[in-house]
Amino acid sequence: MTVTEPLVLPDELTLALDAAGDSIAGPRPDNQDAGLASPRLVAVADGVGGAHGGATAAALVVERLRRSAALARPEAPDLVGGVTAANADLAAARRRDPSLAGMATTLTAAALTTEGRLVVAHVGDSRGYLLRRGRLTRLTADHTLVQALVDSGAITSEEARTHPQRNLLLAALHGSAGDVSGLAVSALPAEPGDRLLLCSDGLWGVVPDETLHELLAGGTSPAETARTLLRTALARSTQDNVTAVVGDVGVSVGGPAPPTSVVGAARS
Numbered sequence: 001m002t003v004t005e006p007l008v009l010p011d012e013l014t015l016a017l018d019a020a021g022d023s024i025a026g027p028r029p030d031n032q033d034a035g036l037a038s039p040r041l042v043a044v045a046d047g048v049g050g051a052h053g054g055a056t057a058a059a060l061v062v063e064r065l066r067r068s069a070a071l072a073r074p075e076a077p078d079l080v081g082g083v084t085a086a087n088a089d090l091a092a093a094r095r096r097d098p099s100l101a102g103m104a105t106t107l108t109a110a111a112l113t114t115e116g117r118l119v120v121a122h123v124g125d126s127r128g129y130l131l132r133r134g135r136l137t138r139l140t141a142d143h144t145l146v147q148a149l150v151d152s153g154a155i156t157s158e159e160a161r162t163h164p165q166r167n168l169l170l171a172a173l174h175g176s177a178g179d180v181s182g183l184a185v186s187a188l189p190a191e192p193g194d195r196l197l198l199c200s201d202g203l204w205g206v207v208p209d210e211t212l213h214e215l216l217a218g219g220t221s222p223a224e225t226a227r228t229l230l231r232t233a234l235a236r237s238t239q240d241n242v243t244a245v246v247g248d249v250g251v252s253v254g255g256p257a258p259p260t261s262v263v264g265a266a267r268s
């Protein structure tokens with residue numbers, strides 16, 4: 001008799017992300033996007049709020065997640081706890097500097113446990129995509145007025161692309177008490193070979209899903225793929241900051257931890 005056992009990785013073999021990101025201001029004078037690429041946690045934040053507010057909000061949230069990723073128990077990264085702490089950082093920054101009162105940021109983040117559970121937390125209009133066995137799926141739904149109008153049947157997705165209020169967010173992190181309740185959290189089992197893309201609207205707003213699919217499936221490294229995605233957004237005349245973080249799920253065999261990098265808006 002043959003018994004098929006479920007895949008159980010030996011202790012020293014765990015799933016981890018090979019992740020890299022890139023971020024550019026595009027045609028804008030400053031970059032208010034930020035991104036994080038690390039073996040356990042990837043994130044993209046797109047700040048809003050004028051002057052230095054947007055860049056501060058995005059940078060604070062990504063910096064808090066970077067620090068929480070470094071501290072986290074790898075078998076169970078506490079993504080919601082990290083986002084809650086990041087939102088408290090926004091509240092503290094607003095108290096210190098009243099000129100930051102209007103700042104906010106989107107956040108799309110994904111954490112990978114060593115057992116291969118992928119947890120996605122999302123608020124706003126940055127996006128997460130999953131390329132698995134050749135198929136591209138969206139992991140997030142935009143928290144925007146136009147997405148709500150599409151969902152209700154009032155407008156089509158094609159009309160949403162050019163709607164005058166397409167940038168209006170229905171939820172974001174502002175450092176307010178109720179923000180974390182607007183977070184959409186989902187989880188799915190990861191598989192070796194999965195490729196994640198997290199990106200800001202400066203990418204998906206001008207590059208259609210079919211093109212994202214083609215570029216993600218092109219067989220290039222996460223770093224090269226992120227650079228190609230940004231170049232494609234520029235070639236399509238994006239009017240916004242553009243950030244892409246690409247993470248490949250693979251089996252980690254121990255050894256030195258892969259690097260963690262932060263791209264885009266830096267904490268000032």
Ligand code: MN
Pocket residue numbers: 046200201202240241
């Ligand atoms: Mn944007």
